[in-house]
Amino acid sequence: MTTTWVKSDRQKEREKLLRAQGRRSVSVATISTVVVAGLVVFGLLASPGWPRVRETFFSWDALVTSLPDILRGFLLNVVIFLIAEPVILLLGLGVALLRGLRSPVFFPLRALAAIYTDVFRGIPVVLLVYLAGFGVPALQLQGVPSDPVVLGTIGLILSYTSFVAEVFRSGIDSIHPSQKAAARSLGLSHGQTMRYVVVPQAVRRVVPPLLNDFASLQKDSALVAFLGPLEALRQAQIHAADMFNYTPYVTAALLFVALTVPMARFTDHLAARAARQRGGAS
Amino acid sequence: MTLLTIDGVWKRYGDHEVLKGVDLTVDTHEVVCLIGASGSGKSTLLRCVNLLETVDDGAILLDDVDITDVRADADDVRKRIGIVFQAYNLFPHMTVLDNITLAPRKVHGVGRVQAEDQARELLARFGLESKARDYPDQLSGGQQQRVAIIRAIATQPRLLLLDEVTSALDPTLVNEVLGVIRELKQSGMTMILATHEMGFARDIADTVCFLADGVLLERGHPDQIFGAPKHPRTREFLSRT
Ligand SMILES: Nc1ncnc2c1ncn2[C@@H]1O[C@H](COP(=O)(O)OP(=O)(O)OP(=O)(O)O)[C@@H](O)[C@H]1O
Numbered sequence: 001m002t003t004t005w006v007k008s009d010r011q012k013e014r015e016k017l018l019r020a021q022g023r024r025s026v027s028v029a030t031i032s033t034v035v036v037a038g039l040v041v042f043g044l045l046a047s048p049g050w051p052r053v054r055e056t057f058f059s060w061d062a063l064v065t066s067l068p069d070i071l072r073g074f075l076l077n078v079v080i081f082l083i084a085e086p087v088i089l090l091l092g093l094g095v096a097l098l099r100g101l102r103s104p105v106f107f108p109l110r111a112l113a114a115i116y117t118d119v120f121r122g123i124p125v126v127l128l129v130y131l132a133g134f135g136v137p138a139l140q141l142q143g144v145p146s147d148p149v150v151l152g153t154i155g156l157i158l159s160y161t162s163f164v165a166e167v168f169r170s171g172i173d174s175i176h177p178s179q180k181a182a183a184r185s186l187g188l189s190h191g192q193t194m195r196y197v198v199v200p201q202a203v204r205r206v207v208p209p210l211l212n213d214f215a216s217l218q219k220d221s222a223l224v225a226f227l228g229p230l231e232a233l234r235q236a237q238i239h240a241a242d243m244f245n246y247t248p249y250v251t252a253a254l255l256f257v258a259l260t261v262p263m264a265r266f267t268d269h270l271a272a273r274a275a276r277q278r279g280g281a282s
Numbered sequence: 283m284t285l286l287t288i289d290g291v292w293k294r295y296g297d298h299e300v301l302k303g304v305d306l307t308v309d310t311h312e313v314v315c316l317i318g319a320s321g322s323g324k325s326t327l328l329r330c331v332n333l334l335e336t337v338d339d340g341a342i343l344l345d346d347v348d349i350t351d352v353r354a355d356a357d358d359v360r361k362r363i364g365i366v367f368q369a370y371n372l373f374p375h376m377t378v379l380d381n382i383t384l385a386p387r388k389v390h391g392v393g394r395v396q397a398e399d400q401a402r403e404l405l406a407r408f409g410l411e412s413k414a415r416d417y418p419d420q421l422s423g424g425q426q427q428r429v430a431i432i433r434a435i436a437t438q439p440r441l442l443l444l445d446e447v448t449s450a451l452d453p454t455l456v457n458e459v460l461g462v463i464r465e466l467k468q469s470g471m472t473m474i475l476a477t478h479e480m481g482f483a484r485d486i487a488d489t490v491c492f493l494a495d496g497v498l499l500e501r502g503h504p505d506q507i508f509g510a511p512k513h514p515r516t517r518e519f520l521s522r523t
């Protein structure tokens with residue numbers, strides 16, 4: 001009996017075939033991509049209106065002129081996003097946990113949380129931004145912020161928290177009840193059970209749908225434009241009106257995409273790492 | 283000395299009566315095996331003792347204190363009773379070591395270093411020292427179940443409940459888990475176990491209880507129950523297994 005493994009001829013042959021198969025699939029994928037992309041480009045270029053479309057939407061000059069302002073505006077979008085997102089995550093989780101409380105003492109809180117998610121998920125985001133931006137200052141209360149960026153961000157937070165709360169709640173509900181029973185039987189309280197056992201598992205499960213909401217929040221940060229601040233969309237509007245050209249909008253869109261794509265890759269990477277750590281399964 | 287007294291316990295799910303006035307006492311260091319057909323109420327009885335279910339009538343006393351009293355603190359009772367279920371026990375997002383040390387650290391206030399030392403000692407005792415940093419997915423079924431038992435005893439409970447801890451396992455893995463239970467008996471742990479392993483029950487139990495349709499029909503020394511069952515239904519059940 002041999003103790004060190006020597007690759008058999010059969011295995012070598014098998015691996016050779018596998019490599020050949022791999023090469024073949026790569027070339028098939030390349031060829032079909034080139035063909036499809038070629039057809040799309042050809043279809044565009046051959047369409048009668050293309051020269052006009054290129055001039056109004058993809059003008060290099062317009063892009064170069066508008067880019068600095070739009071980029072500056074875009075930084076404001078990033079700031080809004082970076083501030084709103086953690087707040088939304090915390091509040092959303094809080095609302096989801098409130099809805100999970102079973103004790104009758106907490107009935108009012110639970111009811112409030114349910115009403116909040118029901119109502120605020122139903123109101124269009126842009127309306128909430130308007131309400132926060134124009135409605136709140138109209139109340140003329142003392143000590144309430146009047147900066148439209150702050151108010152717009154609050155509108156976004158109000159809307160997105162209701163969605164994120166539901167995502168968290170479904171994640172919490174998806175954890176098998178025996179996990180809760182196992183934790184309670186070790187003597188952990190309800191709070192400890194949620195904190196150490198249920199929520200950590202729920203959060204891992206809801207990362208993909210949360211990312212979906214993040215991407216959506218990133219672009220909805222542009223809605224703050226309606227309150228006047230000079231963020232990316234507002235800057236694009238100004239330039240577009242100046243030049244009678246839509247390219248600034250495309251520029252803004254490219255910036256938003258440039259932020260979403262790396263974030264999606266990053267989350268995939270996190271999920272893959274977590275899966276590897278846990279031995280690949282589930 | 284009596285550790286646990288189950289006194290006339292009833293449990294209903296809707297109209298379905300699952301436990302119909304069960305009486306049972308368990309002494310310190312005693313090992314009690316619950317046997318009976320599927321659906322006879324073994325798991326339900328264990329879940330009642332652990333207060334995972336509320337009883338509909340009767341009382342359960344631990345150390346002469348009524349734990350089914352509505353004013354009793356369930357978390358406090360559970361600190362003194364360990365339970366291991368059939369399957370799906372371990373927390374999949376934690377390592378073996380974290381699974382074991384969670385309750386000692388968070389419920390009993392033991393420091394991390396001390397809790398981990400104790401956990402490693404237990405793991406070594408049951409031949410799992412190399413698995414401390416693994417996640418549950420990376421263990422075999424038998425290893426997972428042994429970790430679940432270790433986790434339950436890491437808080438030094440007064441009483442350990444085991445609900446068919448081997449029934450989800452491959453027959454070859456059953457023995458390693460039964461070995462752990464044997465070792466626990468030697469160390470003096472008081473246990474109630476629901477089991478379908480008759481040979482094992484006969485071997486390890488001080489007392490065997492036969493449950494049928496929520497009634498404790500017969501209890502006695504394993505030699506008597508398995509050798510000369512008194513009740514006709516016990517005889518019938520044993521002849522089928
Ligand atoms: N949560 C529940 N709701 C309704 N009925 C239940 C519930 N849990 C158990 N039952 C019923 O109670 C009865 C006893 O169940 P139990 O799990 O205690 O049986 P068991 O003796 O442990 O059986 P097995 O050997 O198959 O594990 C069964 O008829 C079951 O259908």
Ligand SMILES: [Mg+2]
Pocket residue numbers: 324325326445446476
């Ligand atoms: Mg059962």
